[in-house]
Amino acid sequence: MTKTLPEQSQIVIIGGGVIGCSVAYHLTKRGCKDVVLLERSQLTCGTTWHAAGLIGQMRATNNMTQLAKYTAELYAGLEEETGQATGFQQTGSMFVTANTDRLEEIKRTASMATVFGIESHMISPSEIKDLWPLLATEDLIGGLFLPTDGKANPVDITLALARGARSRGANIIEGVGVTDILKEGGRVTGVVTDQGRINAEIVINCGGMWGHQLGRKAGVNVPLHAAEHFYIVTDPMEGLAANAPVVRDPDAYAYYKEDAGKLLLGCFEPIAKPWGMDGIPERFSFDQLPDDWDHFEPVLELALKRLPALETAGIQLFFNGPESFTPDDRYLLGEAPELKNFFVAAGFNSVGIQSAGGAGRVLADWVLDGYPPMDLWDVDIRRMMPFQTNRKYLRDRTVESLGLLYAMHWPFRQVESARGVRKSPLHSSLNDAGACFGELAGWERPNWYAPEGVEAKYEYSYGRQNWFEHSAAEHKAVREKVGLFDQTSFAKFELQGRDATRVLNQICANDIDVDISRVVYTQWLNHHGGIEADLTVTRLATDHYLIVTSGTSQVRDFSWLKRNIPEDAHAIATDMTSAYAVLGIMGPNSRALLASLTPDDMSNEAFPFGTSAVIDLGYARVRASRITYVGELGWELYIPMEFVQDVYDVIVEEGKNHGLMHAGYHALNSLRMEKAYRHWGHDITDEDSPLESGLGFAVKMDKPGGFIGRDALLAQKEKGLNRRLVLLKLDDSDPLLYHNEPVYRNGMMVGHITSAMYGHTLKASLGFAYVDCPDGDTTAACILSADYEIEIAGERFSASPSLQPLYDPKMLKVKS
Template sequence: MTKTLPASAQVVIVGGGVIGCSVAYHLTKLGFTDVVLLERRQLTCGTTWHAAGLVPTLRATYNMSMLANYSATLYDQLEAETGQATGFVRNGSLTIATNKERLSEIKRGASMAKVAGFPCNVIEPDQAKELWPLLNIDDICGAIHLPMDGMASPVDVTQALAKGARMGGAKIIEGVKVLDMKIRDGKAAGVITEQGDIDAEYVVNCSGMWAREFGKKAGVNVPLHGAEHFYVVTENMPDLQSGLPTLRDMDGYCYYKEDAGKLLVGMFEPGAKPWGMDGIPEDFFFDQLPDDFDHLEPYLEAAMHRVPKLMETGLQVFFNGPESFTPDDRYHLGEAPELRNYFVAAGFNSVGIQSAGGAGKMLAEWIKKGHAPQDLWDVDIRRNMPFQGTQAYLQERTTETLGLLYETHYPFKQFKTSRGVRRSVLHDQLKAQGAVFGTESGWERANWFAKEGQAPEYEYSFGRQNWFDNNKEEHDAVRNSVGVIDQSSFSKYQVEGPDAERYLNRICSNNVAVPVGKMVYTQWLNERGGIEADVTVTRLAQDRYLVVSGVACQNRDMDWLRRNKPDDAMVFFTDMTSAYAVITVMGPNSRATLSKLTRDDLSNEAFPFASSREIEMHYAIVRASRITYVGELGWELYIPTEYAASVYDAITEAGAEFGIRPYGYHTMNSLRMEKCYRHWGHDITDADSALEAGLGFASDFNKEGGFIGKEALLAQKEAGPLQKRFVAFLFEDAEPLCYHEEPIWADGKIVGRTTAGMFAHTMGATIAMGYVEHSAGVTKEWLDNTSFEIEVECERYKVTPSLRSFYDPAMEKIKC
């Protein structure tokens, strides 16, 4: 039957699962009344209908935990608002550990829960059995209990959100398939359906497993892939108590949910089965996939070990339904970089019910405000690269990502699948030197170098991993002599044209109207003063600049350059990332090493800090830039890729007399932590102002024309002492290691959380960094007169705070 479609709407949402209905609901809460949601068949018919309905609150990061907590709060009140039951109950959750490393992980989560304000109790095995009487605790060494976690009926939650959206004026139309997009002037302009067109100001892709294919119609990359996902439901179990907390045995890759006297056992198994390689069948509709008992047998055996009563209980339901998974197990949210006014909320990795409330709220606010309402880099769709949307990459990665939800989430853990996508031209040379590679945005990067006779592979732990001593030796080489690192994965952009200076001076907080050959460290700020990018800008010519940024920011940065370009500006952007390899040589003997390969004068007088020029280096012409991210004398060498291998060999040979060592990204991290250098996406984000981050020195408030965010920073200055500031901390105890999200305590109260941490070999203890809040102002006087601690695995350790770097705060070593 033909549906009566409106000719236009302010917002069209494609997809009627729990995510699409949440977006519609939250848009109406913000005053959007002209909202249309289109569902090709019936609400929930894709994957929502067969979800387990778990609503935990604790996620891997603070920001994601707060969004999950909002979902639980919303579902708790939705029935009272709409009259539609949701089935939501706060039955709590119980997560067990069967080994030391898993116990470390869940205790770190318990510490982070304190920052988020969630009750989370670390308990002993016998206490776990009191909460879950049928539990086998013989091999359990600890557990955590979150009493405010819950579960809900996925279909009922979706219907309640849909009803709430209708009450707010939204139109929800089932049985309408969207065929294509309408695009005008680089913006989404509506949709084309089987039953007519709808013009729209905004289009939101909430089409779940179909999101990748639907995104292609608009030229938008939405990397996700279907995977078979299993659970079983037992026959009635008389001994099973009602209202049990959801049980997670992640070491056994299973979760357990009491369901009306029966037990639902779900699996997040390694070696998952991708699905839909040939496309999703047109008639897929409330469907399930064939059973595969052989695939599940090891996990059913693990379930019988954990709950022995299962050995004498029959299975009533064996369910296999597809879910969509993303390459990094994080969902996609936000405005697509390829198309203005085209938003995405998809790829929820089997955590859609717990995420729907928070994700829907965030996306609705994003549409309303025109920017992310808070730091959402974890899930920002701009993090993705085009290759991640390819069929082969996604199919292979999906075999890993489903199981990773329950794998131990070790620090520095690397993906095993879909590797070798982007390789530096130096890859084989580094491998021959013992490089152990990690992956970032598809780049294979040397994280550390194995010694002769040492296996070049990770042995993961929350404590000192097998590369700890390697890291120390690499670290000491850079501090005391000379080290070399391949940083070809830097994102590099050329900005040129008659208006290049004027344009860059508008988006850069610092002044880039400098002489040719001068480098400028600067941020790109938003109107709120938040940091959108952290870059160096080098003037190559009067009308040409080189911008260098982090590896993960390539799509995001290019999007920022394009979206801020005035229509009449004569300025052009070229992504030069693949054109140049970057060899960085750092340390007190870096000048002596490089001087053996060039006749150019590298003295401090002839080649001062923050200068850049083309020089002869061995047989090549390279751009040498005197800058540092490790706090030592050194140069970044930008080399046309075909010359890089020979230059690298020459540097290695020239530095031999000084004991030159290759160093990896783990060492770069420990070095930069000692200098308190920030890392975008961890220490600084679009939600942190340049002043709060301690980067006000990189803004020129007096330059002609100002810059984006200037007014916000001035207002913050005028308001008095900053109530939130970025602070570095040095542990007094040399033993603990922290990484991020640990609570920061001040005189017995939580005042913030860490953004990064690493053992600092020069200092002999871990350095952590993070934001601290204090209503009277985070001043040096307050810091000096306050007792600070950082909590690691539920134990607090005394730390010394500092607003300056712990290593060479006067920067004497850099500018010698």
């Protein structure tokens, strides 16, 4: 029966897969009844219908794991709530391996599971055999069992979510295609369909594979690309238990799932096959792609060794269906920075079924409350750069991204595809200097430098990798002499206008109404007191400011700035990232080096810490800002792109007389850890306040006019804290910390490592952790008097706590 389209709806959801139906379900669960979901064909017809239906819960971060846990809990009760069968079974899942490096990864995963509240057990080959008698285990050396994982029927799950949404008032209409997105004044106003127009206050793009195309219609960047995804289903297999756990054998790129007595064997092969380069056909519905046995054969050969019973099992189905993948294998969620009230939930990288419940819940909260309910930076659409909508880039990255799901998750692992997108003008010079480049937000950045005779290439391991000693030398040069960092990837914004000071002082927690040429370190807070951004603001003139932030948060921070400028304010924000290169000249010899190159006075009296001035350098005029992220005397030089090569050449030539050494981002990280400088996105997020993270010194509670988040901070201060950010130093100099390792205080788990690096000056691994203080005693005496241990791959190591930087705590070197 054809439904009549409403002329108006508060919320329109585009796409009737499991994600769209989950969003509708959770919106109505919050009491929102004015919801229309439009599906161009039938529910589940795109990707959902052919999903494998694996329900795993472990993710790379705590919040993502909590969302996956919620999904499993939701599915467990969905049939009882709606009357629609879901096929959900809590069979458990297990990872198996014959590889010693993979076993280390699995052990670290087990430690992370402890942090995230997921039951897990390291298991031996004999225990693997007990759980899955059909597996060949002779070569296995161990595995990990997660008993609360499971499986479900994707179509039934979706229909149950749709039924729950309908029962609370949602209008789900099939057979209606969206042909355009309506917008006015930077805000979405509705959709145009092949059957008419619907005006709406909010539009949500849950278009799956079509999400990229829908985004382009709205002028919104939705970077995802379809790839062919393969699995086979056998005839009924003797000896295959109905309650058999899902098996993941990542070294063989394969997963195994019992399915009504049959075996489903799927894969995430290292080199994938992108699909739909010219766009996804609108009529593609319950379709599959042509078989490609040649492509699947290497996976099948490995599977035959792991599961010999496959040799005699008949193959009932060879399936090839497309699924969408994002450039970093994390899905896209949230309000688009380009268009107000246009939300996205797409690009689920083959984990849509196991992510749908949690993603639908938090997006519903975001839509109705106007802000995310938790730190969702891992999947926030604002992490994506504008260039990433480029179709060739997406195609080339997808070749690799599918396989990364089962690749080794090495520390410091760098993507290999679609590289070289954004380069500093100095790229060739840095390459000649031995740079080994990593990638961040498309930027090619020197992570470390290979000495003469050493290949600038990563050799990955969980131990000290091949660059460790070379980065240590860079670290030492910065501490003892002077280092050169290419920091061009910084995002740089300018705010100008007669109301610029008033506007920016409302956004900043610190006071930026300072003298011209002063640099202010500050946070931008949300209304809950959480840290939205961590950056510096330099006053260039009475009505002109320079804002510098991380390259990863360029889109997010610029969007936050623009959206917090009142409509009647005379203040204009401009993204100047591509206009300036940045060189960091850091170390005790930095003053002598720069002073030998400029007639301007670089002395401490004329150029104290926290000041900025335009100086002559080479043939250029350069903005020198005396600020540091490494804890040494130093300057950041902001240079117009066309002048940077000359400035660099002059510095490098003169630097020979001052012990100058090129230094990369691994050294930057080890240096900042020793100085206890926080890293936004890890140590500080939109869930963490400056009071909890030890950044209260950068907050001016009593500045005229207040600031966003002030009331929340005052309330927190009055109530008292229940946790604090602590810097921990391993007492043993050998183990390496990375992140998410459990932290124990007097034998009780109280937190986990948020970021870590080896401190070469201190000769030990360092890590930040928020330490819970349930008794409310957050005094230094209480925190520092306890015994701390950090668990690494199942083994605990003692650690010493500090609330102060372990290097130069009084800032004597920085301010000298």
